[in-house]
Amino acid sequence: MTHLVAPSVLSADFNNLQRDAEMINNSEADWFHVDVMDGVFVPNISFGFPVIKALNKIATKPLDVHLMIVNPDQYITQFRDVGAEVLTVHIEACTHLHRSVQAIKAAGMKAGVALNPHTPVNQLEDIIAEIDLVTLMSVNPGFGGQKFIENTYKKVADLVDLKTKANTQCHIEIDGGVTLGNYAQLVQTGADVLVAGSTVFSSENPTQTIADLKKSVG
Numbered sequence: 001m002t003h004l005v006a007p008s009v010l011s012a013d014f015n016n017l018q019r020d021a022e023m024i025n026n027s028e029a030d031w032f033h034v035d036v037m038d039g040v041f042v043p044n045i046s047f048g049f050p051v052i053k054a055l056n057k058i059a060t061k062p063l064d065v066h067l068m069i070v071n072p073d074q075y076i077t078q079f080r081d082v083g084a085e086v087l088t089v090h091i092e093a094c095t096h097l098h099r100s101v102q103a104i105k106a107a108g109m110k111a112g113v114a115l116n117p118h119t120p121v122n123q124l125e126d127i128i129a130e131i132d133l134v135t136l137m138s139v140n141p142g143f144g145g146q147k148f149i150e151n152t153y154k155k156v157a158d159l160v161d162l163k164t165k166a167n168t169q170c171h172i173e174i175d176g177g178v179t180l181g182n183y184a185q186l187v188q189t190g191a192d193v194l195v196a197g198s199t200v201f202s203s204e205n206p207t208q209t210i211a212d213l214k215k216s217v218g
C-alpha cells in the first residue's frame with residue numbers, strides 16, 4: 001500500500017491561505033494536516049473553528065485535525081461540524097481515552113490517538129483495536145520546524161508489532177521533522193501517513209516537494 005502525505009497547514013502562509021490550500025488541492029497530497037493548539041497542553045496557540053471552517057470551504061481533501069488541547073471531549077462535535085474527517089486526541093490529555101475515542105467515532109469521524117515522544121507505544125495495548133490512526137509525535141508538539149527525534153523508528157517498529165499481535169489495522173502517522181532525508185526509512189519501518197510542514201512550505205517548489213515525499217520506497 002502506498003503511503004499518504006499530509007502537509008501541515010501550520011507552516012502555510014496565513015496571508016495567502018487560499019493560495020496554499022489550492023496548492024495542496026492541486027498536488028499529490030492526500031490530506032490536510034490541521035494543528036489545533038490551546039496554549040495549555042502545548043506552549044503555543046495556533047487557530048480554531050473559524051479558520052478550520054474557512055479552510056474546509058476550499059479544501060478538496062480530508063482534514064486531518066490534530067488536537068493539542070486539554071479537555072478535547074468538550075469540542076468533538078464542533079470539530080466535526082467545521083469539517084474534520086479524522087480527529088486525533090493526545091493520550092496524555094485524555095483521562096478517559098476509551099470514551100473520547102468512542103465519542104469521535106459516534107460523531108462520524110475517524111478516531112486518532114497521538115503519543116508524545118516520551119510515551120511508550122504499549123500504552124495503546126487495550127485500545128489499539130478501537131482506533132483508526134496512531135500519530136507518533138517525532139518532535140515535542142507545539143511548533144513546526146523542529147528536529148526529528150531518532151527514537152521514532154523504534155516506536156514505529158513497536159507499533160507494527162502491537163498491531164500484528166492485536167490482529168488489527170490502523171494508520172501509523174508520523175508528525176514532526178519529516179524530511180526528504182528520513183521519509184523513506186519511516187515508510188520502510190511501517191509508517192503510512194507522513195505529516196510535513198516546514199519541509200513542504202519552506203521549499204522552493206512545495207508541489208514538487210509533496211511529489212517527492214510521495215515517491216514510493218523500495
Ligand code: DX5
Nearest residue numbers: 008141142145176177197198
Ligand atoms: C507540531 C505539529 C506538527 C507540525 C509539523 O506540534 O503537530 O504537525 O506542524 O511541522 P514540521 O513538519 O515542520 O515539523
Ligand code: ZN
Nearest residue numbers: 033035066175
Ligand atoms: Zn500535528
